[in-house]
Amino acid sequence: MQIDNATALVTGANRGIGLAFVECLIAHGVKKIYVGVRDLSSANSLVSLYPGLVHPIALDITNQLQIDAAVNEANDITLLINNAGANSNTALVAVDGLDNARDEMETNYFGTLSMCRAFAPILKSNGGGTIVNVLSILSLVNLPASGSYSVSKAAAYSMNQGVRAELASQQTKVIGVMPGAVDTDMAKEFEGPKEKPLDVAEAAIKAVEDGVEDVFPGDMAQAVSQGHAQDAKAVEQEFSAYIPG
Numbered sequence: 001m002q003i004d005n006a007t008a009l010v011t012g013a014n015r016g017i018g019l020a021f022v023e024c025l026i027a028h029g030v031k032k033i034y035v036g037v038r039d040l041s042s043a044n045s046l047v048s049l050y051p052g053l054v055h056p057i058a059l060d061i062t063n064q065l066q067i068d069a070a071v072n073e074a075n076d077i078t079l080l081i082n083n084a085g086a087n088s089n090t091a092l093v094a095v096d097g098l099d100n101a102r103d104e105m106e107t108n109y110f111g112t113l114s115m116c117r118a119f120a121p122i123l124k125s126n127g128g129g130t131i132v133n134v135l136s137i138l139s140l141v142n143l144p145a146s147g148s149y150s151v152s153k154a155a156a157y158s159m160n161q162g163v164r165a166e167l168a169s170q171q172t173k174v175i176g177v178m179p180g181a182v183d184t185d186m187a188k189e190f191e192g193p194k195e196k197p198l199d200v201a202e203a204a205i206k207a208v209e210d211g212v213e214d215v216f217p218g219d220m221a222q223a224v225s226q227g228h229a230q231d232a233k234a235v236e237q238e239f240s241a242y243i244p245g
């Protein structure tokens with residue numbers, strides 16, 4: 001897919017990696033871009049910077065009514081970037097109740113799946129197109145300090161494979177992006193090296209252009225994915241040291 005022919009929708013577009021996707025798509029000459037945001041005012045500066053190019057949509061991906069309204073409005077898209085995600089940075093056992101785990105599943109798995117389901121017919125009628133699902137290197141291995149988030153991203157990783165298989169016959173490409181730590185609000189507590197959001201977006205957009213299905217942007221993601229391919233148990237044991245608290 002060539003970005004300069006594309007009309008895109010990015011979820012969670014107001015900050016972090018989502019905002020980097022918007023900037024990157026504009027730099028690559030995207031024709032039109034819908035920015036999905038929970039709070040419409042958070043898109044004001046983008047709209048005034050790029051009048052006529054950026055179109056804000058109120059979109060909480062856990063809200064089916066808002067998804068349905070987005071389908072009606074953004075019925076010309078050829079590129080869907082499912083970036084919105086939530087991370088409570090909490091454990092599986094050493095945490096009060098299941099609310100965080102449920103919220104992460106609602107957003108990262110059910111919300112992303114709902115977006116794929118809702119926009120699949122649109123992409124089909126527009127010639128096939130591409131879906132990018134922003135997953136995580138924690139889709140491959142559980143980080144106990146973010147245990148419930150890791151589970152939700154593992155579910156989304158499997159979903160990404162299943163949706164890819166289902167939509168192949170309608171010529172829709174489905175791409176999974178599995179970054180390591182990225183320098184955004186979500187990873188502000190993480191003290192190790194972090195990728196720049198724009199580098200992650202650039203790697204994903206290059207995969208869209210080249211038709212690559214699985215993207216591991218940055219050194220951490222590359223090292224973990226290669227280690228995982230060679231010895232998944234060793235990677236599990238390494239990550240098991242990062243226990244909550």
Ligand SMILES: NC(=O)c1ccc[n+]([C@@H]2O[C@H](COP(=O)([O-])OP(=O)(O)OC[C@H]3O[C@@H](n4cnc5c(N)ncnc54)[C@H](OP(=O)(O)O)[C@@H]3O)[C@@H](O)[C@H]2O)c1
Nearest residue numbers: 012016017038060061083084085136181182184185186187
């Ligand atoms: N940062 C990392 O280290 C890292 C690593 C691997 C993967 N990722 C993934 O990258 C994606 C972007 O994360 P980020 O680092 O940019 O995080 P972030 O800075 O915390 O931004 C999260 C974005 O998602 C939006 N969002 C959250 N829940 C939503 C919902 N129910 N409906 C619609 N939008 C929602 C937020 O909107 P509001 O502004 O309204 O809250 C915000 O725009 C996520 O899928 C995340 O899991 C991040």
